[in-house]
Amino acid sequence: MMQATTVLCLLLPLATALAVRQDQQPGPCDPAPCYEVIDSAACWSAVLMGQEKNATKIFDCVPGGKEEMCRCYGCDSILDKFVVSHQMCS
Numbered sequence: 001m002m003q004a005t006t007v008l009c010l011l012l013p014l015a016t017a018l019a020v021r022q023d024q025q026p027g028p029c030d031p032a033p034c035y036e037v038i039d040s041a042a043c044w045s046a047v048l049m050g051q052e053k054n055a056t057k058i059f060d061c062v063p064g065g066k067e068e069m070c071r072c073y074g075c076d077s078i079l080d081k082f083v084v085s086h087q088m089c090s
Helices: 002-018 035-039 041-048 055-061 065-075 077-085
Strands: none
Touching: 035 041, 035 065, 041 055, 041 077, 055 065, 055 077, 065 077
């Protein structure tokens, strides 16, 4: 029973991030040149799930840093919501 509770606690932030945003358009994404951002999901997922408390560490996940992340964050709806809610690329 304890494992089920732990799993649910871990999934709650993910479920919250998946909620549909109705107030904003999705961020920028062009899948071909944004491959590195898409491919670095394991890294930025750790930031999104709160394992890394400093939200700007997400920029360390891709070689192009903030510039690359801000050019491609809309390729994933969870990443998009995180970047927009933290006003990281405005």
